[in-house]
Amino acid sequence: MSAAQGNHRGRRASLSTLRLGILLVTSFLFGLAVCSSFFLWKIHNNDPLLSDSHLPHYHNVASAKAEFTKSETALQPSSSSSSPTSILEGLRILVTIASFDFMQLPHLEEVLDGFRDLCYAGSKVDIVIYTTVIYPVAFIDMFNDRMRCNNPSPNAGLTTTMILKPNHVRLHLVDFHRQLFYERIDQYDVFIYTEDDIRISPTTVAAYLHETNRVESIVGSQHATDFNVGIVRYEYDFPENVVITDKTRHATENVTRVYWEHLGKPIFEKAVDKVEDEALSPYYISMHLHHQGMYLATASLLKAWKDRKNCRFDEIRDRPSNPKNPSQPTEGTQRVWMSSQMLYGGRHCGVKQLLPVDNFGQLTVLHLPNKNYRRVGKQGRIGGNDNAPKNEFSDGTEVFQRSHPLLLKALELHVEMKKEFPNLQKSNIGDGGQYTGVRVVDTDVKRHHFHKDHKTAFEKRLNAYKDYVSRGGYLIGSDMNLDIEGWTMEA
Numbered sequence: 001m002s003a004a005q006g007n008h009r010g011r012r013a014s015l016s017t018l019r020l021g022i023l024l025v026t027s028f029l030f031g032l033a034v035c036s037s038f039f040l041w042k043i044h045n046n047d048p049l050l051s052d053s054h055l056p057h058y059h060n061v062a063s064a065k066a067e068f069t070k071s072e073t074a075l076q077p078s079s080s081s082s083s084p085t086s087i088l089e090g091l092r093i094l095v096t097i098a099s100f101d102f103m104q105l106p107h108l109e110e111v112l113d114g115f116r117d118l119c120y121a122g123s124k125v126d127i128v129i130y131t132t133v134i135y136p137v138a139f140i141d142m143f144n145d146r147m148r149c150n151n152p153s154p155n156a157g158l159t160t161t162m163i164l165k166p167n168h169v170r171l172h173l174v175d176f177h178r179q180l181f182y183e184r185i186d187q188y189d190v191f192i193y194t195e196d197d198i199r200i201s202p203t204t205v206a207a208y209l210h211e212t213n214r215v216e217s218i219v220g221s222q223h224a225t226d227f228n229v230g231i232v233r234y235e236y237d238f239p240e241n242v243v244i245t246d247k248t249r250h251a252t253e254n255v256t257r258v259y260w261e262h263l264g265k266p267i268f269e270k271a272v273d274k275v276e277d278e279a280l281s282p283y284y285i286s287m288h289l290h291h292q293g294m295y296l297a298t299a300s301l302l303k304a305w306k307d308r309k310n311c312r313f314d315e316i317r318d319r320p321s322n323p324k325n326p327s328q329p330t331e332g333t334q335r336v337w338m339s340s341q342m343l344y345g346g347r348h349c350g351v352k353q354l355l356p357v358d359n360f361g362q363l364t365v366l367h368l369p370n371k372n373y374r375r376v377g378k379q380g381r382i383g384g385n386d387n388a389p390k391n392e393f394s395d396g397t398e399v400f401q402r403s404h405p406l407l408l409k410a411l412e413l414h415v416e417m418k419k420e421f422p423n424l425q426k427s428n429i430g431d432g433g434q435y436t437g438v439r440v441v442d443t444d445v446k447r448h449h450f451h452k453d454h455k456t457a458f459e460k461r462l463n464a465y466k467d468y469v470s471r472g473g474y475l476i477g478s479d480m481n482l483d484i485e486g487w488t489m490e491a
Helices: 001-046 102-121 137-147 167-183 202-219 298-309 334-344 409-418 452-470
Strands: 066-067 075-079 094-099 126-132 155-166 188-197 226-229 232-236 271-276 284-287 292-296 325-329 351-356 364-367 441-442
Touching: 066 284, 094 102, 094 167, 102 126, 102 137, 102 155, 102 202, 126 167, 137 155, 137 409, 137 452, 167 188, 167 334, 188 298, 188 334, 188 452, 202 226, 202 292, 202 351, 226 292, 292 298, 292 334, 441 452
Parallel strands: 094 126, 094 188, 126 155, 155 441, 226 351, 232 364
Antiparallel strands: 066 075, 188 292, 271 284, 284 351
16 A cells, blocks of 8 residues: 555656646747747847838837927927927937939938938938939948938937839839828927928928927917928029039129029019918918928827828828829829928818018028029920920930049049048947948839849849948948949949
8 A cells, every 4th residue: 555655656746747847848948939039029120121110219219209398499308307409409300302213313412411410400310212223332331421420419310211112103202201201100209201302401490390389389289280381492593504614603693592483473462472360470471382392290290180171191192183184183293292282282181381481591492403493484384385485305315524534523532432441340330239321121122123134233232232231331342343433324
């Protein structure tokens, strides 16, 4: 009997040991699975080539969250007890730019410089460029040097992301920003959409915030969503028949800024409208033609316009067209629709554009091509009629004289500096050891329809970029072996 009891106890002990062993193994495997999942999640979210968002994640914390106050002077960071030194300090800004190809690259470079200056003014800026072309690694490396913001403030920062889209989207490239705005609605304070040829400065953004605060203080937060502070584009009216050289430089004596989209006399009947709201009319005007090519908005305004009657600002849709001829727009092209007409059009959102009389000049922006003023008065253009001179377009026969070959080009100098200073290989590495430079994300790689040669060049550049990122963001010999004069033709 005693032996049987001992055997029974031994079997129970063996079963307990077995169950304990199974429990320990199961716990270990479960822990391993959890750790592996977390590790893969971290990789996925921190690698710009894998992340679904393609944007940095520091905006998910409340370290620099800003809120509007009734004061005319500012957005006060809610997490800080001290007053900001600038209306832009700690502001979280999401910038989106539609830049189809390389044709407007000189203008895009200037546009990016303006947004970098926002970081030096104290803001945290994420720039997203929607494009259909991929830049060579050497150019991206040059962008990295230009766009690096060395502002030591923890509330400042700058990232740049290029999101590649198939070129068959054409004018619908302007659509993609809207979904991104609403996906990130709670992570930014100010949202900016712009075409790639409009120079926006810290002054532009600061003036927009100042006037938005001012409008809310006058009419109240609820009624303030019926308005948005607008923008007016200008150019300089250089003589149409003169190229400015040493011989003709005196031709600029009478050159001035012109608002070429806003014509008609008397001005306050044909070009400029007075504001009907009695509380705002002493301080603000509107332009009769409200096309801007861009817009700024706060998070609270975007939310209000989503639910506004007839607005549905969060929904991407085609511009109004002739029902009998859908290819014929009735209220401007898709880019006019997405930047201005949907928001300000009376049959749509019906938001009223406001421009301050006393700070008007601070909300005017340079249209960098500086060519549209030459269209005025031509057939089919503003101020033109059937008897006016024709507006000439490119027919492919133009021959352009290149600049002198001795001129030192920016990319040429950049490449030579990198050759001479191969020791500088950590400029694009952050504190965590990760690449912090320009992100290039191909979200529609399977949708690209290229000719064989173009596809090969595209994939070659994309693979070169991935290699560039994986080694820490510095150039090697193959990256610097490119045609300085004709690199845009290689893509």
